[in-house]
Amino acid sequence: MMACHFLRALFRIQQTSTSSSSSGRSRRIRRAAYASMAYSAGTRRAWSRALLRKLRSRARLRFPRRLSRAATPQRRDMDQAQVLRKLVPGGPSMDDCKLLEETADYIRCLTTQVRLMQTVMDSISS
Amino acid sequence: MQGLRAPPDDLSVLERQEACLLNWQQQGQEQSNYNPRGSGYCRQMQTSFQALPSGCGGEKNVNHGDVHGSIDCFSDGWPDLANIRYPVHGAANVEETSITNVSSNSSRKRKADKSPRSKQKENGGGGKGDSGCKRIKEETGGGATSETGQPNKKEAASGDASKKNDKPPKTDCIHVRARRGQATDSHSLAERVRRERISQRMKYLQDLVPGCSKITGKAGMLDEIINYVQSLQRQVEFLSMKLATASPLMDINIDSIFGREINPSCKSGSTAMIGMSSELLDQSYLRFDTLQHPHPCSGLDTFMDSSDLVLRPNVNPPVAVPDASFGSSFDVILRLNMSMGVLFGVQTCKACMAWISSKEEGQPSPSNHWKVKALILYQEHYDASDDNKRSGSVLPNNLKMEM
Known part of the structure; x- marks a missing residue:
């Protein structure tokens, strides 16, 4: 499901945006990747619902680049929970239990997506 | 030897035994200063007692030590063997009945506790120790009543049992048991449930995130999870860039x-x-x-x-x-x-x-x-x-x- 969606989106991107710049294309590809993740997870999960809402509203997917403050060792639990809330889509409206659950599911989907992209990359480059 | 043959639930016999026990106890307290032989007698009594309560359930094996301990403590100062035997056997009978009550209580309690204990796995050991120490507490309470010589020990025990029977359903619906010394109001119970659930999720996440199994402590684990999610998102970004170029x-x-x-x-x-x-x-x-x-x-x-x-x-x-x-x-x-x-x-x-x-x-x-x-x-x-x-x-x- 995820693979089909992602490959279709890639195909569409390749067909439509051959003239655009590579950064725009990469953004679109990333967007397609997250969209395929969200579609494959369905509306069952809070994070996928949040992602789908974001995608439908055509907002730019914005993920925090680098949280240098998160690496400092003296941060407490709650601050880290806040950091995690920012990372997981739809996180700000969750309580701690839900946040951890969604994080687990989100991590699973992300790992699958990353492996999918890597295999596509390998099949291209080899 | 009347006490041995009499059925333990006969109240009049029990009352008589209580009276005798009180007398003997007072005597013993008087004479406890100058009698070193009492402890030796008590060992003998212990050996005879071990054969005595064999008719009761397997639960009793755990409780023998307590029976003997309580007998030990109040038969320490008793002067001679012939006088000791009657009241102490009576006390043993009384203790037996209370112990059967207690054991049935504990088994009932255990049945009621099965679901929460299976739920809270990490607290299983603590829960067991908890019930064990509760049982011990009950028995020491029983020993204390027998020493003070209250006549209606059985009623007290049954009242105790009814109290206990009231308690398990209450804890059953909450699915959380307060340990000894923990607060039992609804807020702290809910807090405990929440913390437990969080720790469950954490364990699940620990399995999911590689290299997270060695880290102990919630803060370190959260750190690791955050890093992992970030690295995955960055990887997606990087791969999308790579795909765009290729x-x-x-x-x-x-x-x-x-x-x-x-x-x-x-x-x-x-x-x-x-x-x-x-x-x-x-x-x-x-x-x-x-x-x-x-x-x-x-x-x-x-x-x-x-x-x-x-x-x-x-x-x-x-x-x-x-x-x-x-x-x-x-x-x-x-x-x-x-x-x-x-x-x-x-x-x-x-x-x-x-x-x-x-x-x-x-x-x-x-x-x-x-x-x-x-x-x-x-x-x-x-x-x-x-x-x-x-x-x-x-x-x-x-x-x-x-x-």
Whole structure:
């Protein structure tokens, strides 16, 4: 499901945006990747619902680049929970239990997506 | 010796025993200063007591020590053996009844506690210790009452039991038991439930995030999880950039994949269509040859060739394809499958196996080996991605086309 969606989106991107710049294309590809993740997870999960809402509203997917403050060792639990809330889509409206659950599911989907992209990359480059 | 023969639930006998016990106890307290032999007698009594309560349940074995301890403590100062025996046996009987009550209580309690304890696994040890120490507390309470000599010990015990029976259903519906010394109001109970659930999730996440099993402490684990999520998101970003730069090659790739996928002829299984699809396979072979350097000669390849010899007569009569090309195209497609192994979920794996087994009639022996290899490959790829929902309708077709 995820693979089909992602490959279709890639195909569409390749067909439509051959003239655009590579950064725009990469953004679109990333967007397609997250969209395929969200579609494959369905509306069952809070994070996928949040992602789908974001995608439908055509907002730019914005993920925090680098949280240098998160690496400092003296941060407490709650601050880290806040950091995690920012990372997981739809996180700000969750309580701690839900946040951890969604994080687990989100991590699973992300790992699958990353492996999918890597295999596509390998099949291209080899 | 009356106390031994009398049934333990006879209240009048018990009362008499209580009175005697009180007397003897007072005597003992008076004489406790100058009698060193009492402890020796008590050991003898212990040996006789161990035979005594054997009629009760297995639960009693745990409680013997307490019985003896309580007897020890109030028979320490008693002067002579003949006088001791009667009241102490009576006390032992009384204790027995209270102990049977207690044991039944505890067993009932244990039944009631089973569900919460199975739920809170990490607290299981603590819960056990908790119930054990509660039991001990009850028994020491029983010993204290017997020492003070209250006449209606059984009523007290039954009242105690009713109190206990009231307690388990209450804890049952909350599904959390307060340990000794913990607060039992609803807020702290809810807090405890929440913390427990969080720790469960944390454990689950610990399994999910690599390298997180060594880290102890919630803060470190959260840190690790955050880092992992960030790295994954960064990886997605990086890969999308890479895919964007590698566009022209991908065009061919996706073209070939979707060209075969969209083609409706592959969906049916008749021989002519398969011939067409094999034509397509050849096309795709040519295409993939530019992308993936052809594998020279692996064991898989030779197996493909040998299976091709079997396969060709019933699948591929209309198109005259050379053996080598077909075999290598098969190989390429198989390798494509390998490389795209992650793309397909468990359902697809199952569909693939079903398809293979349906094809098995046409391919006798070499396909078995092939099937095993494919199975191993798929098992390798699908171990981690089993929970994602996949639609079973599109992918099997896709697979059929790819085969």
